[in-house]
Every structure is written in structure tokens, then in C-alpha cells.
Amino acid sequence: MKPAPTLSTAFLHPAGQALPEPLLALRKQRGSALVDMPLPTRKTENWKYSSKYLKLTDDMAISLPAEGKTGSSLAVPGYKVAFLNGVMIPEACEYPDLDGISIKSFDDLSDEEAADLADRLDSTLDNKAVQMARLNSARFEDGLLIRLKPEAVLDQPLFIVHEVTAEASGSAFPRIFVDAGRHSQITLVEEYISSGSAQVMVNTVTEFNMADGANITSIRLNMEGENVQHIGSTGVLQQRSSRFESHAVGFGGPLRRHDLQVRLEGEGAECKLNGVVVTQGKQHYDNHTTIEHVAAHCNSEETYRNIAADQSHAIFNGRIHIHQDAQKSNADMNNNNLLLSNGAEIDTKPELEIYADDVKCAHGATIGQLDEISLFYLISRGIGRREANVLLTMAFVNELVEQIPVEAVRETVQGRLSHFFEQTFQEA
Amino acid sequence: MLSIKNLHASVEGKEILKGINLEIKAGEVHAIMGPNGSGKSTLSQVLAGNDAFEVTGGEVTLNGENLLELETEERAREGIFLAFQYPVEIPGVSNLQFLRTAVNAMRQHKGQGEMNAAEFMKLAKEISKQVDLDPAFLKRGVNEGFSGGEKKRNEIMQALLLQPKLAILDETDSGLDIDALKVVSDGVNALRAEDRAILMVTHYQRLLNHIVPDYVHVLAGGKIIKSGGRELALELEERGYGWLGIKDEDTADSSAN
Ligand SMILES: Nc1ncnc2c1ncn2[C@@H]1O[C@H](COP(=O)(O)OP(=O)(O)OP(=O)(O)O)[C@@H](O)[C@H]1O
Ligand SMILES: [Mg+2]
Numbered sequence A: 001m002k003p004a005p006t007l008s009t010a011f012l013h014p015a016g017q018a019l020p021e022p023l024l025a026l027r028k029q030r031g032s033a034l035v036d037m038p039l040p041t042r043k044t045e046n047w048k049y050s051s052k053y054l055k056l057t058d059d060m061a062i063s064l065p066a067e068g069k070t071g072s073s074l075a076v077p078g079y080k081v082a083f084l085n086g087v088m089i090p091e092a093c094e095y096p097d098l099d100g101i102s103i104k105s106f107d108d109l110s111d112e113e114a115a116d117l118a119d120r121l122d123s124t125l126d127n128k129a130v131q132m133a134r135l136n137s138a139r140f141e142d143g144l145l146i147r148l149k150p151e152a153v154l155d156q157p158l159f160i161v162h163e164v165t166a167e168a169s170g171s172a173f174p175r176i177f178v179d180a181g182r183h184s185q186i187t188l189v190e191e192y193i194s195s196g197s198a199q200v201m202v203n204t205v206t207e208f209n210m211a212d213g214a215n216i217t218s219i220r221l222n223m224e225g226e227n228v229q230h231i232g233s234t235g236v237l238q239q240r241s242s243r244f245e246s247h248a249v250g251f252g253g254p255l256r257r258h259d260l261q262v263r264l265e266g267e268g269a270e271c272k273l274n275g276v277v278v279t280q281g282k283q284h285y286d287n288h289t290t291i292e293h294v295a296a297h298c299n300s301e302e303t304y305r306n307i308a309a310d311q312s313h314a315i316f317n318g319r320i321h322i323h324q325d326a327q328k329s330n331a332d333m334n335n336n337n338l339l340l341s342n343g344a345e346i347d348t349k350p351e352l353e354i355y356a357d358d359v360k361c362a363h364g365a366t367i368g369q370l371d372e373i374s375l376f377y378l379i380s381r382g383i384g385r386r387e388a389n390v391l392l393t394m395a396f397v398n399e400l401v402e403q404i405p406v407e408a409v410r411e412t413v414q415g416r417l418s419h420f421f422e423q424t425f426q427e428a
Numbered sequence B: 001m002l003s004i005k006n007l008h009a010s011v012e013g014k015e016i017l018k019g020i021n022l023e024i025k026a027g028e029v030h031a032i033m034g035p036n037g038s039g040k041s042t043l044s045q046v047l048a049g050n051d052a053f054e055v056t057g058g059e060v061t062l063n064g065e066n067l068l069e070l071e072t073e074e075r076a077r078e079g080i081f082l083a084f085q086y087p088v089e090i091p092g093v094s095n096l097q098f099l100r101t102a103v104n105a106m107r108q109h110k111g112q113g114e115m116n117a118a119e120f121m122k123l124a125k126e127i128s129k130q131v132d133l134d135p136a137f138l139k140r141g142v143n144e145g146f147s148g149g150e151k152k153r154n155e156i157m158q159a160l161l162l163q164p165k166l167a168i169l170d171e172t173d174s175g176l177d178i179d180a181l182k183v184v185s186d187g188v189n190a191l192r193a194e195d196r197a198i199l200m201v202t203h204y205q206r207l208l209n210h211i212v213p214d215y216v217h218v219l220a221g222g223k224i225i226k227s228g229g230r231e232l233a234l235e236l237e238e239r240g241y242g243w244l245g246i247k248d249e250d251t252a253d254s255s256a257n
Helices: A021-032 A111-120 A131-139 A372-379 A385-401 A407-424 B040-048 B072-077 B095-109 B117-130 B148-162 B178-191 B205-210 B231-239
Strands: A079-084 A101-105 A144-148 A158-166 A170-172 A175-180 A185-196 A200-210 A215-222 A228-238 A243-251 A255-264 A270-279 A284-293 A299-308 A313-322 A330-339 A345-354 A360-368 B002-011 B014-024 B029-033 B054-062 B080-083 B090-094 B166-170 B197-201 B215-220 B223-228
Touching (some): A021 A111, A021 A131, A111 A175, A131 A200, A131 A228, A131 A255, A185 A200, A185 A228, A200 A215, A215 A228, A215 A255, A228 A243, A228 A270, A243 A284, A255 A270, A270 A313, A270 A385, A270 A407, A284 A299, A299 A313, A299 A345, A313 A360, A330 A385, A345 A360, A372 A385, A372 B072, A372 B090, A385 A407, A385 B090, A385 B095, B002 B040, B014 B040, B014 B223, B029 B231, B040 B072, B040 B080, B040 B166, B040 B197, B072 B080, B072 B095, B080 B148, B090 B095, B095 B117, B117 B148, B117 B178, B148 B178, B166 B178, B178 B205, B215 B231, B223 B231
Parallel strands (some): A079 A158, A158 A185, A170 A200, A175 A200, A185 A215, A200 A228, A215 A243, A243 A270, A270 A299, A284 A313, A299 A330, A330 A360, B029 B197, B029 B215, B080 B166
Antiparallel strands (some): A101 A144, B002 B054, B215 B223
16 A cells, blocks of 8 residues: 655745744744644545645745735725735735734734744644644744734724735745634635736635634635635634624635634634635635534524536535534534536535534535526526526625625625626636 | 417427417507417417427518527517516526616617616616506515516516517416506506507406407417407407317316416
8 A cells, every 4th residue: 555645844844934933933843743744635535525636746835935016906995914925014014003903913923922822823723624724834934913802893894915926836824813802893804816827825824713702704705816726724713602704705726725613612602604616617616614513502604605617626515513512502504506517516515413402403505507497587688698697697696795794895706706707608 | 570370389399389370560469368288378488589498390580580590689689578477586686787787788789878877777766666666676686575466567667678579478467466457557558559569468358458459369279279359358258268169188277377
């Protein structure tokens, strides 16, 4: 038997030595734990559809240089933070000093702050389940720490642009940690974009640590180019009566992978996870979500919709784990899929593990095609076939897109989706 | 305007239309009546270009042009409009967006400029008033959760917006209460014009009190077995279809809906 491939040692040499000492130490420790880390293969259950697209050759181990220009493609009002190749670019950031809210690059943390952060990094994620998040912990070069004091409310959305400039092969490792105090509130938009055309990897980790009653809305837009493999992880740890809402919109690429893990640890915590994925050509998109109902009286509501055209492949794997003490849990998971061609593939897998007896847990998955009768209805009004296809395809995800609470983002997303669908139906 | 000659059509290998002949001139209103399952909706759908139905013989021309060669959307742009017996619900597409897209597709075909959102909104509000639909319906998904009567009024609204040459109304009167019937009939009468023809499928003579047809046809077993003036409708109301010698198998599944 061939030994399982392991991570090349080339990946164990992080750049970014400006980090405060406690973070350098943490990173080193995480790195040494990666020696001989087996890489996901098609026998790795949670990577079985995607491992073949994961390219971790030595040229990918190079840190992309943190230089160049950056600019969001979202022209929207709000506070701004810009990352270039995983490093925060202060000149491109725009946010005032805010009462009770601290937004800081990892580089700017005092040793004391950094030590506190080092204790808590990775605490929201189950590292065994998200192997690739461990790589980020060994490689991040900078990061963003957002701390909200109790009751602090960010009055406008915070836009975080993560850009990679792919002039040559290599990787970027953006990292975000949000520490939300009791009853604090924030809306955070993460946008991932790219320029250049070399083969690159973006390996991200975003963590939300939410105290009692905290309220977070997270919007995530995956918009990178065809040369970018994106492997992202998001961890959410929720205390009593906190509320987390996620809107993830992803456009396909050679490899797009997002692991979203939510742990409902305090009673009455609530999460709502919406996801929209569109793929065309030979694109590949893999969403894995896990909701851990640890405490009693928590609600989770999850809706993901995939649209796959051409020869593309979309995957949704949704796990709900209701722990023994999580009585009166309410969990509802739905995954609806639209196949636009015979060559496209969609795999959907709900995984329910329920150890409490007094719970409500529902799940549903559908895979379908565009409805012929609806199409006929539209074209019988003189609407062109292509436009009718775009309208119907858009309709399939619009219900979720319309829930994106920031109007400017919602409109941008709608525009980009219709543009994407117009391409999809170009030949039709 | 519309000329149908010996039209045959089948669905899933089963022949439904077995030689339809019908001539409709501009300005005329024709009513088609007939038992359930006789092929009235099939005829309507075939004219509109639903390719779930296969035309196996015959010809159809619209103002001399071969209709059967045109794509569905081209037929619509040439002026064919079908008010569906069962209007389709399309959640996720707002009624307003749907209507504006349709109107603009037509305008583009005629070489007119697009109507912008504000202009269209004004027009849509006017016409929705004409069919007694609250403008709030414009914001909802296409026919989504509309009652039966609201759906029918939405169909008439579309006809009024699109101003077709030939409006085919497939049981647009079914399921309407008396007030709604009046509203819909007024809408249809507003459509009546010298350069426009109307083909109405109906089970009820009561509609024909509001919209007086020039001709009434009876479609049974995939053929038009009798044609006459409006008095034919009255006779059918009184006597049913039996006296026309329709075979049992053609009325077997007949029950007014
Ligand atoms: N898509 C289809 N697949 C199979 N059979 C069909 C289909 N559409 C229509 N038919 C059949 O064709 C026949 C004619 O149907 P059609 O809908 O044209 O009748 P109709 O005259 O409009 O009846 P009604 O008065 O009930 O509306 C029926 O026997 C019907 O079951
Ligand atoms: Mg019918």
C-alpha cells in the first residue's frame, strides 16, 4: 500500500515575522504539529469529492508578497478594511475610532493582547474536522482582531476585502478573529477577490466568539478568479441567547471549499445559515457545514441552494449534531439544488446525529431542473428564451439573496448573479 | 387573421386534435365550447407554441404567415396571446419584473425604446386598477399565492399590457365570482378592436352575456363538430352536448369545472 501523502515541509515556513511574539510562538507550535499531516485524499470522507482538485505543490507554499494596490469591487457605504495577500493594508482601511470597538491588525497588538488572542485562536473550530484550518494557523502572516465591548454596536457594516494578487504562484492566509462581548452587535462583510492569473491558493480562517446576547450578521462573498483555489473555514461559538446569521454567496472556481462550524453552547442561542452557490464550466464548489446543538433550547435554521451548469460540480454536506443535553432543540435544514445541464453534478448529504429525545429536527433536500411550464409561460409573453432562463434561475436563489440585510450588497450580488447566469445561458 | 386547416396534434403519442378547421377574421370574437377533455386547451396551447404538444398535421397561418414555424416567443411578438387556464406560479420572479420584461421584449421587437422602471410602474398601476387588482400584487411573485380569480385577472392584465392581435382566453371566466366576472369581461371588451381577434374557450353561457361572440363552435373529440352564432351557446346551455351526437367516450370525463 502506498503511504498516504503528507503535507510538504515547504509549507512549514511562514513569512510575516512582524507579528507579536506570542503569535509567532503559537504559529510555530501549530506548524510543528503539521509535520507529517496526511493530506486529504478521496478516501478522506469529508474531502472525497474535492481532494483531487486540492493542489498543494511546493510552488503553492510560497507566501504571496504583501505589496500592490487593492480595491474592493463593492462600492458601498460602510467601514472598510483591506487585506492584500493575507496582510492588512492600513492605507486602504477606513474606519473611525469607535466607542467600545477595537479593530486592529495582529501586527499592532501589544504582547498582552497577542497573548490573550493566542490562547483563543482556533477555539471555535474543531480542528480534526477542518484539516486545512490548521494550515492557516501555522501560516497566517497577519490578521484582524475585532473586539466589541459589552453592548457595543457597530453602526454600519464593516467591509473586509481580501484580495490576492496572483502574479506568481503561492498562497495567502488571511485570518480574522471577532470577539463579540455581551449584547454587542456587528455586521461584517467578507469579500474575496483576486487579480492576476498565476495559480494561487487562499486559505482563510474566520472565527466568531460570541458572548451572551451577542448578535452577528456575517456576509461572505466568494468572487475570486479561475486561477484561485479557495479553502476557507469559519468557526462560530455561541453563548446564551446569542444570534448568528450568515449569508454566504459563492461563485465557482477550480476549487472552492468552505467549512462552516457553529457551536450553540449557551441556552437559547440561535443561528440562521443561508448559502447560495453557482457553478459553471468545470467549476467545483464544496460546502460543509456543521451545527452543534450543545445546549438546550437552541434554534438553527439552514438553507443552502446550489445551481450547477455545464460540467460543474456542487456539493453540500450539512451535519447537525444534537447533543444529549440539548433538549428542546429546533433544527431545520434545507438544501435545494438546480441542475442546468446533464453534465453537471450535485451531491447533497444531510448528516443528522441526535442524542436528545425531545427535539424538533427537520431536513429536506431536492435536486431539480428548470420547470418547463414556467419557462413556457414566460416565453409565451414574448420574453426571449435566454432571458426567461435567467429569470427562472435567478428566482431559484432570489428568496435567499433577498434576505441579505445590506441593500448595497444585496443589489451587487443580484447584479453579479444575473451576469453569471447570462453567461451560463449564452449558448442556449 | 388566423386560419387553421386540418390541424392534428398529439401529446405523448396520443392524438388529441383530429383535424381542426377554423377561420377567424380581425375584429371577430369566437367562442369555443365543448366537454372536458375534448381538446380546447390543447388547441390553445398548440397555437401559443407549447412544444409539449406535437403537431402531426395541418397548417396554421397568422395573417398569411406560417405560425407553426415560429418559436413561442416569436409568436407572442407577432401578436399571439394565451391567457392560461391554469396560470403558472413563479415564486422568486416579481410580477412587476415579469410584466416589464415582457412589455419591453415586445417594444424592442417593434423597434420602440425600453420603458424604464418608473414609466412602467405608472402604466402597470393604471392597468391593475382596470382589472381591479391591488397594485400590491405587482410586488408579489408571479401568481404566487394568488387566488383563482386573481390569477385570471392577472392574465387579463397581461393581455391589456401586451395588446395582442389574437387573444386566446382559455376559461378565463372559470372560478370567478359575479363581480370578478364583470371585471374580467370589461377587460376583454376593452380588448375588442377592429384589428384584433379574440378566441374564448368557455363552459358557460353567462360569459357570453357580457362578451357577445360573433361565432360559437363546439369542440368534441378533437374536432369542431358544430358552429353557429351566439344562439348556439344558449341551446347548449339548455340541452347539453348529448343532442349533438357526441359519443359517450367523448363525454365520459365531462364534468363542469
Ligand atoms: N401533457 C399532457 N399529457 C398527457 N395527456 C394530456 C396532456 N395534456 C392534455 N392531455 C390530454 O388531452 C386531452 C385533452 O385535454 P385538454 O386539456 O385539451 O382538454 P380541454 O378541452 O381543455 O378540457 P377542460 O374543459 O377540462 O379544460 C385530455 O384527455 C387530456 O388528459
Ligand atoms: Mg381546458
